Amino acid sequence: MRKIIPFLTVLVVWCVMACSQKKDQPLxxxxxxxxxxxxxxxxxxxxxxxxxxxxxxxxxxxSPHEQSHPIEEQRMDDEASATTDLLAVKGGQHGRFLQRxxxxxxxxxxxxxxxxxxxxxxxxxxxxxxxxxxxxxHEDTEVAEPRATLDDYxxxxxxxxxxxxxxxxxxxxxxxxxxxxxxxxCPQDRTLNGGDWNELEMRCRRxxxxxGEVYIVAGPLVSKSNPETIGRNHVVVPDKFFKVVLCTExxxxxxxxxxxxxxxxxxxxxxxxxxxxxxxxxxxxxFFAALxxxxxxRIEAHSDLDDWK
Numbered sequence: 302m303r304k305i306i307p308f309l310t311v312l313v314v315w316c317v318m319a320c321s322q323k324k325d326q327p328l329x330x331x332x333x334x335x336x337x338x339x340x341x342x343x344x345x346x347x348x349x350x351x352x353x354x355x356x357x358x359x360x361x362x363x364s365p366h367e368q369s370h371p372i373e374e375q376r377m378d379d380e381a382s383a384t385t386d387l388l389a390v391k392g393g394q395h396g397r398f399l400q401r402x403x404x405x406x407x408x409x410x411x412x413x414x415x416x417x418x419x420x421x422x423x424x425x426x427x428x429x430x431x432x433x434x435x436x437x438x439h440e441d442t443e444v445a446e447p448r449a450t451l452d453d454y455x456x457x458x459x460x461x462x463x464x465x466x467x468x469x470x471x472x473x474x475x476x477x478x479x480x481x482x483x484x485x486x487c488p489q490d491r492t493l494n495g496g497d498w499n500e501l502e503m504r505c506r507r508x509x510x511x512x513g514e515v516y517i518v519a520g521p522l523v524s525k526s527n528p529e530t531i532g533r534n535h536v537v538v539p540d541k542f543f544k545v546v547l548c549t550e551x552x553x554x555x556x557x558x559x560x561x562x563x564x565x566x567x568x569x570x571x572x573x574x575x576x577x578x579x580x581x582x583x584x585x586x587x588f589f590a591a592l593x594x595x596x597x598x599r600i601e602a603h604s605d606l607d608d609w610k
Contacts, residue, residue, distance in 0.1 A: 386591035387516050387547065388419045392584070397444055399484060403476035404465040406484060408441075412528075412537035413449040414487045417520035417586065418464035422509040429471035436467065436477060441484040449483040453532025462489025462542075464519045466502045487521045488531055488538045492564035498542065500570065501558060505546060508609060512550040518588055519544040522559070538562065543580050545588050547600075554608050555589065555600040570606065577601035 521539030
C-alpha cells in the first residue's frame, strides 16, 4: 500500500500538468459540413470560354454580344447550377440566373428569352388546386430593360410558349403565377404549343406519376446569326426547341426531344426522340452532370421511348 501511494501521487500530478497544457493550446477552426438540398441555389462563375453558344447540325451561332446592365443584374457565365445536383446544367452561356418557386432559368438578356429552364416534377406536383384559369401573363420586372413585354407578342403569329408549363405548377399559387412570367416564355408556333409540344408536357406528368419524380430541362435552339424577332424589344424567335428528361427510379434512363418551331401536322412522339448526347452536341450544354460518369454516359447515349411505359 505504501508503494502505491507515491505512484498515485505522481499520476495525479502528471494529469494536472497535461490538462493545463491542453488549455493553453489554441483551438482548431471548427469545420461545418453543409449538405446540399433541393433548396440549394448557389451558383458559380467561371472564366469565359470561347465556344459558340449553340453548335451542331442546326448551325453555328456566335455568343450573344456583351451588354452593360445595372450591377443588380448578375451575370452567369459558363456554368449554372439549378435547384438540385441532378438539374445542374453546364456549358458556355451568358445570362441572368433566376430562382423561382417551381423552376430555375438562365435568362438570355440579349435575346429576351430563356437559354434554358430546369425543374423537377414529382408525383405530388402533378396536380393541385391552383389552375391556369384566370392567370395573366406578365413581364418580369426582376430583369433590367429592355426585356420582353406583352406588347412584343401582340400582333405576332406566335404564342407565349411556356418552357416550364403551367400544368407542372398547380401545386402552389406562387409557382403557378411565376410560370406566367415572360422570362419563362419563348415565341412559339401556336399549333405546336397546343399540339405536339403540349402532348410531351402531358406525357412528362404521366411519367412523374408513374415513377415518382422526373428531372426536366427545356429551352430554345437558335440557328441563325441574325434570327427573326418580334416586337419593339426584338424578342428572338427560336428555330427549334429541346427538352431532356431524366428518371432515376429503378433503372436510370434519359430521353431527349427536338421540335421544329412549327407544326404543319401531328407527328408521333417517337419521331421527335433523340439521345441526350445529341441534344448536348447541338446545344453545347452538359445535362445531369452530377450523375456518376458511367451512368451518365450510358443513359445519355441511349434513346428508346419504349423504355418509358
